[in-house]
Amino acid sequence: MANPLFFLTLLALSLSLVLATAITIQDFCVADSKEKVLANGLACKDPKLVEVNDFFFSGLHIAGNTTNPVGSKVTPVFATQLPGLNTLDISIARIDYAPWGTNPPHTHPRATEVLTVLQGTLEVGFVTSNPENLHFRKVLQTGDVFVFPTGLIHYQRNVGNGHAVAIAALSSQNPGVITIGNAVFGSTPDIDSDVLVTAFHLDKTTVNYLQSKF
Structure with missing residues (x-):
């Protein structure tokens, strides 16, 4: 039987593609980590020097170390980690939560986030802008999906006694x-x-x- 976590991860990746809005004028712009010049993003690597591993990342199957004061660990796959994402307006991240661990209130100034719970039970929420400051909160189970709009303060908390895992799809290669x-x-x-x-x-x-x- 196929692993259900695989299909949930595939869903998160598919949603990230839907979020991508950039109109590119070339096949790709692989990030050149050696180039010091920045033009609202990372400079492009010479296409003649691009290789298949520029479009590859391995490691999201590895649990993050949550032995820290907040009890969570984010494993990002942004353009810095996966150079082929550069200019494509998509990225993902794995988030691990210790029992009752928290991903503290934060914002992504350049991205909307779609969160898919792969394991465990998470309380999630976000707060709208002034003056209303409305707090939208929900408890998610495995397989549930929740969206955090661009720039709004949001958080997650593991409200179960076991380890929790989520995949976040973001509408920027560098969401911040x-x-x-x-x-x-x-x-x-x-x-x-x-x-x-x-x-x-x-x-x-x-x-x-x-x-x-x-």
Whole structure:
């Protein structure tokens, strides 16, 4: 019998192709990691030097190490990992979750995300923009699919006692990620604590403590 996880992964990949909107003017633009010039993306490798492995990635079958403070691990397959994705407006990622692990609130500034649960039970949600700030939340089971619109803050949490796995399809070869806690409390240099005191209605001692954690 065919592995059902294979079909779910195929579904995620198919959805990522639907999300692709770029109109290309050449067969491909394999990313050249040695080129220092950037033109709103990675420069193209000389087509004469392109090889089959530029379109290949192996490793999504390997579980990510979730022994970290948040209890999750993202294994990306973006243009950096798979040069053949460059300019194609698609990418995927595997996300592993320890029991009760969390993929903390974050955004993808350049991509919509379609999440497919391969194993376990995930609570997912996203928040709309100001002023409504509506919170859309749902608990997903194996085989369920959920979409996070471009740029909106979203998260996932494993609400089961076992390991959970999901595949994310994204509508960009370089979707970017802004983890809210890291960006606000771990920026370099720090955001002035007075700004954060006002923004989060916290005292300065608490703000300084949070900044020390990031």
